[in-house]
Amino acid sequence: MIRFLSRLTPVLATAAVFLAGFVVCALIYPNFASLRVVMNLLTDNAFLVIVAVGMTFVIISGGIDLSVGSVIGFTTVFLALAIERWGVPPLAAFVLILVICAAFGAAMGAIIQYFELPAFIVTLAGMFLARGVSFLLSTESLPITADLYAHLSEHALRFGAGARLTVPAIIMLVVVLAGMVLLHLTRFGANVYALGGSRTATGLMGINVGRTTVLIYTLSSVLAGLAGIVFSLYTSSGYSLSAVGVELDAIAAVVIGGTLLSGGYGFIFGSFLGVMIQGLIQTYISFDGMLSSWWAKIATGLLLFAFIAFQQLTLHLARRSRRAPAGAHP
Amino acid sequence: MALRLPRIGTSQIVALGLILVANWIVSPQFFDIRLQDGRLFGSLIDVFNRGAPVALLSIGMVLVIAMRGIDLSVGAVMAICGAIAASLADSHSLPVVLAAALGAGLLCGLWNGLLVAVLGIQPIVATLILMVAGRGIAQLITEGRIVTFTSPDLAFLGGGSVLGLPTPVVLTLGMMALTLLLVRGTALGLMIEATGGNPRASALAGIGTRLITVAVYMWSGLCAALAGIVASADILGADANNAGLWLELDAILAVVIGGTSLFGGRFSILLAVVGAFIIQAMNTGILLSGFPPETNLVVKAVVVLAVLLAQSPRLGGHLAGLGVLFKRSKSGGRRS
Numbered sequence: 098m099i100r101f102l103s104r105l106t107p108v109l110a111t112a113a114v115f116l117a118g119f120v121v122c123a124l125i126y127p128n129f130a131s132l133r134v135v136m137n138l139l140t141d142n143a144f145l146v147i148v149a150v151g152m153t154f155v156i157i158s159g160g161i162d163l164s165v166g167s168v169i170g171f172t173t174v175f176l177a178l179a180i181e182r183w184g185v186p187p188l189a190a191f192v193l194i195l196v197i198c199a200a201f202g203a204a205m206g207a208i209i210q211y212f213e214l215p216a217f218i219v220t221l222a223g224m225f226l227a228r229g230v231s232f233l234l235s236t237e238s239l240p241i242t243a244d245l246y247a248h249l250s251e252h253a254l255r256f257g258a259g260a261r262l263t264v265p266a267i268i269m270l271v272v273v274l275a276g277m278v279l280l281h282l283t284r285f286g287a288n289v290y291a292l293g294g295s296r297t298a299t300g301l302m303g304i305n306v307g308r309t310t311v312l313i314y315t316l317s318s319v320l321a322g323l324a325g326i327v328f329s330l331y332t333s334s335g336y337s338l339s340a341v342g343v344e345l346d347a348i349a350a351v352v353i354g355g356t357l358l359s360g361g362y363g364f365i366f367g368s369f370l371g372v373m374i375q376g377l378i379q380t381y382i383s384f385d386g387m388l389s390s391w392w393a394k395i396a397t398g399l400l401l402f403a404f405i406a407f408q409q410l411t412l413h414l415a416r417r418s419r420r421a422p423a424g425a426h427p
Numbered sequence: 428m429a430l431r432l433p434r435i436g437t438s439q440i441v442a443l444g445l446i447l448v449a450n451w452i453v454s455p456q457f458f459d460i461r462l463q464d465g466r467l468f469g470s471l472i473d474v475f476n477r478g479a480p481v482a483l484l485s486i487g488m489v490l491v492i493a494m495r496g497i498d499l500s501v502g503a504v505m506a507i508c509g510a511i512a513a514s515l516a517d518s519h520s521l522p523v524v525l526a527a528a529l530g531a532g533l534l535c536g537l538w539n540g541l542l543v544a545v546l547g548i549q550p551i552v553a554t555l556i557l558m559v560a561g562r563g564i565a566q567l568i569t570e571g572r573i574v575t576f577t578s579p580d581l582a583f584l585g586g587g588s589v590l591g592l593p594t595p596v597v598l599t600l601g602m603m604a605l606t607l608l609l610v611r612g613t614a615l616g617l618m619i620e621a622t623g624g625n626p627r628a629s630a631l632a633g634i635g636t637r638l639i640t641v642a643v644y645m646w647s648g649l650c651a652a653l654a655g656i657v658a659s660a661d662i663l664g665a666d667a668n669n670a671g672l673w674l675e676l677d678a679i680l681a682v683v684i685g686g687t688s689l690f691g692g693r694f695s696i697l698l699a700v701v702g703a704f705i706i707q708a709m710n711t712g713i714l715l716s717g718f719p720p721e722t723n724l725v726v727k728a729v730v731v732l733a734v735l736l737a738q739s740p741r742l743g744g745h746l747a748g749l750g751v752l753f754k755r756s757k758s759g760g761r762r763s
Contacts, residue, residue: 214735215689217551221676222731229724236721345559358552391566398560409546
């Protein structure tokens with residue numbers, strides 16, 4: 098039991114930071130501790146959580162995906178054009194864009210795997226490509242006026258006092274749950290952890306490393322596409338410059354959530370909390386009204402540093418305690 | 428095993444030449460250079476002038492990458508140092524302004540270096556912290572506004588000229604010469620390559636890998652600071668939101684085009700700078716040819732992929748394998 102708890106330490110630390118932050122905010126602003134604020138936190142950050150879930154898989158496997166922000170931007174532009182200009186029914190457009198994203202992610206995964214290139218630079222090229230293609234499609238902000246969009250933004254579970262669990266938030270919660278099941282309870286999830294531990298050992302164990310790698314990047318891109326759909330629902334528009342820099346927010350959320358950037362260790366729920374902490378900072382700043390938006394960046398940077406330093410410390414201590422019994426060798 | 432590149436870098440120089448010729452084809456007056464008020468003007472000069480910030484960044488970046496590191500924070504450091512320079516320019520003399528901005532760059536580099544070398548954090552994460560927070564710090568300095576200045580001394584660094592060449596180009600060449608002197612004139616370059624090749628073995632061989640790592644990140648910070656000063660001197664102001672935005676990616680791309688492997692080891696400062704000018708020549712070419720500037724990113728993506736695939740250990744192996752097969756099939760008849 099203690100071992101299990103100590104494995105969960107990083108996530109518990111993240112949860113503690115979130116709760117402490119929330120309590121501090123609630124003490125300063127009595128209106129803060131309301132269901133409405135919590136629901137808005139879920140809705141406003143829905144797309145970021147969805148991306149962060151995909152990013153968690155990638156980072157646990159020892160990789161990184163810098164293309165997700167651009168994929169979101171591309172998705173919103175594609176949806177706006179497909180629905181408004183080309184007359185594709187919204188649901189068909191959703192399916193189409195998810196298939197395109199899957200192909201895009203699979204291609205990146207295949208290049209990383211079969212040409213033995215660093216994930217960082219391949220997904221960087223993917224980032225340029227996705228952003229460039231969305232620029233080529235359109236540089237304007239395109240409104241989406243389809244009935245489905247109006248309908249979906251009306252639709253929400255209401256809890257009174259203005260608290261609404263919106264469609265984006267529901268999609269996000271489903272993705273988090275599905276991601277937890279996929280990562281923690283399936284063979285694919287176990288393979289992802291194994292890859293992050295050691296690629297060579299994973300291959301020697303008979304796990305299909307190539308297939309797993311391609312699937313991981315496919316999953317990340319599909320979730321980025323889904324995040325793009327949610328983002329376009331949230332804003333009812335498509336813009337090629339939307340979601341610039343989201344990859345960094347997602348990576349920061351995953352790290353704050355306790356996932357090791359060197360791979361092999363991490364939890365989906367931690368990433369969810371990581372996004373919520375960032376959202377909390379944003380909400381605090383908007384409640385305050387006097388603080389400027391750049392404090393959010395500085396606070397995120399500080400949190401990032403604190404959590405990484407914490408990780409390094411625990412790793413160091415773990416290594417030392419493991420080495421101590423085998424101290425026969427001087 | 429990375430694909431061995433010829434030390435002289437013929438391919439990069441040929442590529443730059445080809446792109447320049449392509450630019451000349453789409454715009455016949457591309458090579459026209461005229462002397463006006465003691466400064467050279469023309470599209471060709473413009474390529475080098477506009478490319479100077481990325482070239483400066485790539486000088487620092489190539490050393491970091493040679494050590495198997497990466498510095499994602501250079502764009503944010505540019506914004507910080509540009510903001511410092513712009514906000515001090517009108518109230519202080521040029522030496523003070525430069526010392527403050529360059530000092531801030533060195534400090535940023537020190538922070539990155541300590542995280543990597545002492546705390547042992549992977550470079551991509553360690554520099555991510557400053558990449559995220561740095562832009563916030565820059566906005567803190569400018570208080571969220573676009574700070575402008577009128578000081579002619581600082582403006583000279585962006586818009587002036589020395590012996591007919593624009594100052595940014597002169598600064599880039601000077602920084603490159605200084606770095607080459609430091610790195611290739613001493614054993615430092617060899618030690619950097621050794622550290623990138625195998626840090627443990629290098630440490631055992633008596634190289635102070637930690638000190639070298641910190642020093643290299645500081646040098647990268649210094650280059651970024653200089654790039655930030657040039658960028659804000661060029662526009663007579665500092666925009667904390669957009670100064671140096673995404674330039675870290677261009678700098679990495681320049682290094683990769685310059686043939687330095689992302690897996691560390693051998694590096695070439697000169698070719699990284701050539702890589703930076705290749706990127707700028709492509710940008711200018713796309714603008715001149717009348718294609719929408721949006722094509723730029725797609726072209727960049729294709730170039731990154733092409734260069735990467737050419738560098739890929741796997742593809743190199745395949746080509747070598749093909750070569751062996753080819754030789755065998757030629758001599759095969761006699762041998763069997």
